[in-house]
Amino acid sequence: MHIETLIWLIPLPPVLAFAMIVLFAHRSNRLSHLLAIGSMLISWGLAMVVFGNAVTTKDLGHHPFQVSIPWLPMGETAFRIGVMIDPLSAVTLFFVAWTCLAIFVYSIGYHNFGKPRDPGDRPGLPPHAGGIEPMYARFFAFISLFAFGMLTLVLSDNLLLLFIGWEIMGLCSYLLIGFWYGKPSARDAMVKAFMTTRVGDVFMLLGLAYLYSATGTLSYREILFNEHVLSALAATPSVIPVLSTAGMIGLLLFIGTVGKSAQWPLHVWLPDAMEGPTPVSAMIHAAAMVSAGVYLIVRFFPLITAGWHEGGALTPTMTVIAFIGAFTALFAATIALAQNDIKRVLAYSTISQLGYMVAAVGIGAFVAAAFHLITHAFFKALLFLGSGSVIHGVEHGARETGEHLDPNDMMNMGGLRKKMPITFWTFLIGGFALSGFPLITAGFWSKDEILADAFAHGHWAVFLTLALAALLTAFYTMRQIALTFLGEPRTEAAKHAHESVWTMTLPLVVLAVFAVGAGWAGIPEHFPVIGGLLPNWMHEFVSGSLLEHPEALEFNPVPLLVSVAVALGGLTLGWLAYRRVPAGGEDPLKRPLGPVHTVLKNKYYFDEFYAAVFVRPAYWLAETFTYRWLDRGVIDGFLHWVGRTALRVGSFLRNYVDLPIVNGAGDAVGEGVKRSGRIIRVIQTGRVQEYLIIGVVFAGVLISYLLLLRP
Amino acid sequence: MTILQIIFLLTAFLTLLAALRVVTSPSMVHAALWLILALAGVAVVFILLNATFLAVVQVAVYIDAIAIMIIIVVMLTRGAVRGQGHTVSKTWWAAALSALVMLTGLLVMLLQAPVRGALPPTLPLDQEAFLERLGQALVDVNQYILPFEVASVLLVAAMVGAIIVAWPLFVRRGEEER
């Protein structure tokens, strides 16, 4: 089979599964999840085949697998949509396929498949007694659609198709965050997430339109892979004097990313998105959406960095990006310190890790950003699924002991190490990867690469911020692990927690393998001792999707030492601080940090701030101005006036125009038609032959005209 | 005047005569018989044109199938033609006129045609081989498979349609409606 055809086929199975589940299969849970997972398996297999082909193809960057069809005819040209596999999308496809598959499988166990349905459960509320999820089939339908969106986004060869997949995911995240729409918090969260990301998407759409008007195309190859367009874009100034067109477009697209991957200041929706089921959290925060955001700017790296040469001064756009990324990384890390909800911690750590990638793009470290994107996807998915498993265990314990507590609160856990060994070890691996535990974990290599890049090009501010953020990351990761698994159980529930079913643990193990192994693909050559044992495949391969390959950095011990130091330091500090927190004991950080802690705990009061600055004014405006004054007063008054006048005019017209003139004419016409019809209809005898004769005569006349007169 | 020409003129004369009788004879049965004669004449013309295959097909399709069908229908609808006086409708003069117009048009065309005096070239390949080529051309994707398939579909459709239309059952239902 032709490889391009395979690429076309990759996104199809999930959407088919979605349709079939929604239309036919939703009555049978088993059939539904068989459909969903079967389709995901097909996509996964196809993706692996394509990936294998892509890896073995020489010089994929210049000759990507690409095929496109004309879609919208636009004047003389047609807007083409199609699929493309170049190195970047290949690696992205790789981790997307794996994580999606893992999450699908995990969802079976997470939604208690096989347990009887508890009569107390209502659709829209989480099952409280461990019965099967009431809307089981619906869930699988949604995540299938979600997977479809993500795959489309990854495989598309132009910005528009990417945007389509992007919006599909937006919808799905809305549906899935609000999956338990019975909970008010979930409802608010879904609206919040949708609105916030919309803000970004609007700007992204602007950027898209700007790009199309500037270049007349949206295809990656035609824009990102030829210097003429890029240099032209970089040269021409945009509406904003300081920015070139490229910079302007890059900035607009980047705002889309800010919304999608929850960068400051649009980060607020991500923590609330934790209201959804844990697989959803994993889907949104690891595999799909946030990755999509970063994938966008990584994909448009050439455009963003147009007019910037390696080692040169950053363009304004890049500066902005780098600043926001670095700031977000630190900022989110600090918030994560003070959170007790196990999933919120992960959410904030996600934000900060995404900050890393964005900062990496900002300072022009393309490969590093892509690398970290992949590794992060793996270990963050692992961590989320692990946390889900933990929550499951605690819930189970709570059911047994019958005490009512928040199963997400880490203060209610502790000592789960023995209870749930698989979860513990995998979570440990994930955590170490997240905090960049030296040498073995994937996180270390990618993060180290970012730091090294920042250092090598002398972006000190970025370097220091990121290093600090890394320290904090290690710290809160250790804090989380310690609070959850180490020490003694702080509640009865934690005592009675138990390991989850195999459908949940198997994906954990698989992802754990990648969380460790994914890093080895990108070990720099010049690394002491183990450098060059494995070729720096990541750099070679991924940089192929750029025009001029960035040369690999020469080795520099400073960033290495720094990252090792912060990682180990953070871990040790965290372990020391949290290794034994007594039951009901308060957070050890509370006293030293004092009021700062409360600030952090309340996330810098950002939600309150937004509520005060944006939401309430909006309400007020709507209420007083729009409704009372504008609507009731002006518009209605005007309308009433119009109505009254119209009434008078109408009556006048009716009496003096309509009845005498119009009706008279109408009747006359009707009568005339009837009469003429009565006269003319004698022609229509209904006799075939007379019609035939007329036809033949005309044919004869025509022929004789053509033959005799015309020449 | 070679033998072929004599044969041709004879056949043409007979065929035209038969055709005239077909369109003029008051009795349908006779018309059908004359039709058969005319068709046979056309078959002979085909043979004169070295299209033996078509001639035989002509006999098989027209005389054996269509003519017999027509005769059967004539038998079935006998009562209708009995005692209805005229064989031609009131507009027969218009018909004749338009036929003449058509004839003149065709003849003028013929006179203008450059090839009218052409003589038959020697057949490039013998009938057997030609028949083989014809058969393969009919099912050749690059040549006539589409017309061929369409014709077969048309035949099937016609068969089904004829059965449905002539089905007494439907008629009875129609009667009840009226």
Place this chain on the structure above:
Amino acid sequence: MIPLSWFLIFAALLFCVGLYGALARRNAIAILMAIELMLNAVNINLVAFWRYLGPEAVSGQAFALVVFAVAASEAAVGLALMISIYRRRHTVAVEEIDMMKW
């Protein structure tokens, strides 16, 4: 050796006779027969042109065969219509089959 024009004239005459019949006869079956005559005239033309202008090409005979198929189906459907009309109206005279007017 027969010149092509003989065949063409013959076909033209046959065609016009058929045309007259199709236009003038009252009996629908007769009209059908006349149409068959016209189709035959067409076939003669096809075959004659094949023989005189392109004996090495199969197109003439192929078209003729298609015409045969068309004639057969046309006769089948037409006769079936006759029968059902006769069953309903007890006539096959075309000028009495004018339910469709007005």
Place this chain on the structure above:
Amino acid sequence: MDSFWIDPFSFIGSQLAAWLTGLGLAENWVSLILQLVGALALGTAVLMLTFLLIWAERKIVARIQDRLGPNRVGPYGIFQTVADLLKLVTKELITPEGADLLPYNLAPLLAVMSVVGLWAVIPMAPTLLGADIHVGVLYIVSVGSIGTLGILLAGLSSNNKYALLGAFRTVALMISYAVPMALALLVPVLLAGSMSMQEIVLAQKGLPFLLLAPVAALIFFVSSIAEVGRAPFDLLEAESEIVAGFHIEYSGLKFGMFFVAEFLHAFTISALTAVLFMGGWRGPWAEQYTALGFLYFLVKTSLVYFVVIWIRGSFPRIRIDQMNALNWKLITPVALAGLVVTAVAEKVALELGAPRLLTHLAGNALLIFAAAAGLGAYARAARRRSELLAKASKAEAPAG
């Protein structure tokens, strides 16, 4: 002079041609005359043959029915037919009132013509055949069913209800049985790769198609019997139902013509079966001594003809609904399948080099098995339906 013994037919032909050219005639005129003479001779010979056929048939049927049969006129009553002929000739030619003269008189001619016309393409010896036209098989199909026309005309022109009924039955029978016959005819065409009869005979060198396609041969035989309208398909002249069928109003020689046509047609289909499936004149030394080939041909034909008579003598007449059911539900589908099977088997034998005979036999065995299975299923379904009907009626009986 020995060439006469080797190939009498072409010898005579060449002698005649030489003589005519001696008279100083143009080449094409000579050929034309020769054709005419040949046609005349062939037609006469075939018609004369009928005497023998009628006598043989009556004798054999008599033996089957444990009678003596004609035994008065001449040795073994061999001149009985001549006597009958004389009687027919002397009879008056009655034309019924209200008869449609043209078709009424045309019908017997057509009937005889179609049969005699068939003989134009039947190769009776390597050098003895009327015309070796390359579409002989099609010719047989088309000319053979002109006889239908004759019978039809006879039926509808003689202004007689029985005749009309007989004609309708004939048409129903012949039109429907022409389909499987044509399909079965296609099989030898397929195997020989040609539509010319002579080619088909030549293609049966050493391996008559009877062995290659027994099913097709059987179908052709049965459906051609039906075409002829002989027992057990003789319901177009079923005395007990419609007095004499289509030729009820005919008398004298016109009736005789129909009579001749029927017998001759029966013999003709035997000849066709012999040619198409039993290798016609093929046999040892037939190529060298064409007279021998002619002998082989006669022997095979008479063999088949005997079977025809045998069937006539032993089978009861079938009802018209049975006739149609048999055709449309069994014979036609099987014929279609047989065509496909033969084509596939031939291809397999050609491509894979499998032994031709075995492949075809296997295919036919498969076909027979499938047909038998289908029949069984059909019979079971019919029985079930009838039982259901019986039950239903039983249920209704008390109610009504």
